[in-house]
Amino acid sequence: MRIRNLRLALVLALIVGVISACSSNNDNGKSSSGGEKTTLTISRWAGPHADDQKELLKQFEKETGITVKMDDVDYGQLQQKQTLNMSTKTGEYDLVWAQEIWIPEYIKAGYLHPIDEYVSNEALNPADFDFNDYNPNLINILKSDGKLYGLPTFIQLPIMVYNNDMLAAEGLTAPKTWSETLAVAKHFHDKGTGIALPAKQGQAAVDIFSSLVRSNNGNYFNADGKLDLTNPANVEAAAFWKDLSAVSMNGSTNWHFDEVNKAVQAGQAPIGFTISGLAGQLEDKANSSVAGKIGYAPIPYGKQAFGTLSVWNWCVTADSKHPEEAYRLAAWLTSKSTEKQMSLKDGQIAARQSLFTDADLVKQFPFFPAVGESLKQADTQPLTADAPKLMEALQTALSALAVGNTEPKAALEKSQQALASVFK
């Protein structure tokens, strides 16, 4: 009798389970192939921003029934891991967070899935999607042969930060031009600190340098599209970089943006160059001794301010087993409401034009106007397939200049020669 009751209970439990599984979530969470509940794996860099995003993803999971697994790794390993996964067609990643400079290579290699048909499918987009609200310049970066390969989300620009109290104590004001910046940096260097520079051999230095070059009406390529590193405007920018490095804080030649931010956050650096994506940390009252005391401005200019734009994008992978769901997640993550929530959490700047001047955001994050100012004239690094080689050569040249190993013209000439066979 007991066994019969147990069997009955088990059968009933099974029936209830099946009915509830069928009735809950309607079509939510099922894969595009109509099978089991969907789990998406997304790839991005680790850190506080990723942690905030994980929290928000719970909303998406609740709304859609789709489970999202985040593989967040150190920034330095991200491109390598994505490339290895996508090239070996493991299908492990459904959605990757990719920097704009990686996009041409990813598209060329066939790693990404075009999303045009999904963009026009209202069923896959949230109510406040509004495709036209994305910054059109950023959308163009993601296009190739008329096809769209991702949605832009997270803008970063190098900016200058300065400690208002420290400058005021010395009777100084925030610099704007190269000469003013050198004077302020030298003043503090003579007193034992200096400017905090991300002068480590790496991309941060090149991002700053590109701003300097373009702010001086320089360019890496001439009007004919030929490599022209040694033009006078570029050499002047390199000379400024070298002079500025000479009055930088001790250790700056091995600093990336993170270390610059820490030096400013700890109240040790009176002035520095950081990246907008980290500026929110400076205003975090719980962890920053300088919250409310920091001023923000574009990177100093030779002739006019010019920003180096970097944008992170959500891209559906070509080997995703759930491309529709992956796109649905990308559209949700970059929707106005989600982006605003993310911005309110940590001050990230979204690719949504309407949010850029959002009163709530500007009130909470005072660096938004500085980024806006930089964005007025801004461009990405060159996005040709050979651009990584140019970046690598400039990283070496700028590092050599920062440690005083070479002269501006000689450093650029050496890079030009090294790249002669690449950029014919």
Add this chain to the structure above:
Amino acid sequence: MTRSNRSYLAGFLVLPAVAVVVLAMIVPLGYAIVMSLFDFQIGHEASGEFVGLHYYIAFFQDDVALHSLLTTLLFTFVALALELGLGIGIAVLLTEMPKRLSKLLRAIYSMPLLISPIIIGLIWRYLYDPTFGLVYQWLGQLGLADEFGGLAKPASALFSIIVADVWQTTPFILLVVTSGLSTIPHEVYEASRIDGAGFLRTLFKITLPMIGKVIVLVTLIRGTDAFRVFDIIFALTNGGPANSTMSLSIFAFKKGFEQYEMGYAMAISLITMLILILLFAPLVKRSAFMTRD
């Protein structure tokens, strides 16, 4: 069973091991050799363009490549010499101490071995930071902080990395040498003591010769490892400043994964392997596991 049948059986029994060696070592190596002759991107091997020995020639015409080779050699020899000297020295000194104390100290010294190299790199990056780091605070108390370039200057960056590497890998040598020391019969030391041999004489005439093969083995393992150094440099300097700490592995990584020249990256890796063979093949012959006494 006849002798020839036994040979066939033995051959049959080692087949799985041979298959593993062929599949796990020979095939990838052959693949790398072939692909180093092609200009291709990862994932697009089939559309690669045959370039012959171009990348091998390019390596020897590339200033950065040659500099990275020199840096790697310097790193290997200096790090290895320091690690061997310290590892053997500490191991011998610990044997002279009371057993409990030596066990405790050995456990403490071995702790860095438990941390991954990339974390070691991050730890030392902050130790070496002139603004926040302990190294500069200590040097500052001695009035030497301004003299030391640390990771920020080309002249001192490689040496600073070697110090971090020595801190991490000396315990490995210490442990292996300790196990070698434990095999020396106690009677030999007693005899030398009766004959009036002092500490240094015992060390050079008895201890070191008797653990010679262990030292050769540990040199082989640690030397080949040091020549392929990647993690700690990647975390500390990323090859800078001004390429002063660019090792062959970092250079190959940059070519392969940052500049998408996988053919060149494979050629660099194969050149690394060839140099390793040239440098360490004589030691393989002399190492403990190749001979039976």
